[in-house]
Amino acid sequence: MSEQPRTPDSARRSERSRRAILDAALELVGEVGFGKLTIEAIAARAGVGKQTIYRWWPSKASVLFDSFLALSEDSGGPVLPDTGDLEADLKLVLRATADELADPKYDLPLRALTAESQHDPALARELNEKVLEPQLAAFEARLRSARDAGRISPRADLRVALEMLVGPLYHRWMLRTLPLTHAYADSVVETVLRGLAPGPESV
């Protein structure tokens, strides 16, 4: 099939199969967990042959990774609002992150991918490059604009600052210590911003 010239119809069919496979992987990981997820079950749920999946992906982890990536792209990708009010913008985004992490649609595949990536360095690298770093870069861009506007200290290390925003949420989510509430997101934003405020010495 890959040798045939692609017609608009076959391209459309391929895209339809691809989406069905990605959706099936997401649904199934939520139902049975990553350990019991199989290529067979994904194929059956998507209504395609096993070989169709093997032609496009080397492993169930790579299917699930692409499912998660499609999910992130559907939600508009990582862009932070810039209304000029840094505190409001960060609270909006971290509250949305808290809600997303609590939503089984994101929670289960991301947890499975994170667990899997602990003993799969290639998956860890891909997860970092394609999912995580673009999100972190969006935070960094928003903080840079605030620093340029004099809202945060010119000496602030933006990379450390953004990790201080997302790290505590991630910690609570990954380790399931306490619920990921909006109040928690707000409190993290407020403390970090007080910590980054331009001091009298920098005016």
Place this chain on the structure above:
Amino acid sequence: MSEQPRTPDSARRSERSRRAILDAALELVGEVGFGKLTIEAIAARAGVGKQTIYRWWPSKASVLFDSFLALSEDSGGPVLPDTGDLEADLKLVLRATADELADPKYDLPLRALTAESQHDPALARELNEKVLEPQLAAFEARLRSARDAGRISPRADLRVALEMLVGPLYHRWMLRTLPLTHAYADSVVETVLRGLAPGPESV
């Protein structure tokens, strides 16, 4: 054997076997990873019979968990110094945490346990109750003493504060984004403490 009265000699032999098993599990998870770790291999390395392990532990995850717990206890357990200098005390402890997480002796079993606990709620609970929460409680106690001494704002939420200290280190470690340096640990401590400083309104 469990029906026999325990003599000092048999108790000593049991303890020796237990330590050999815990040490073997730690060594092996570093060599082969959690996925390929087996009770058979632990027994062979420890020089005991498989049945000795099954008598004491229900699964390889629970052996590894006890290995990790013994390792933490050997290092003195979670106590934070209180020299009166909060910033110095926190930097000391977070630098040590960064070093520990970068040390394969801690890194590999803790990574395996964290990954495993993503789809094993009982293990997640045990990891939280016996390893994580005691560490977090030690941070909270140190912050409370600082709040009582007026070094941080009386309005500071100590639980959120401690998660802001450990969360960023954990995030960088778990996701392997950037190296866990002492400079990073210091920067996190400095920003959090500026964020928690008592404001003029609270004096």
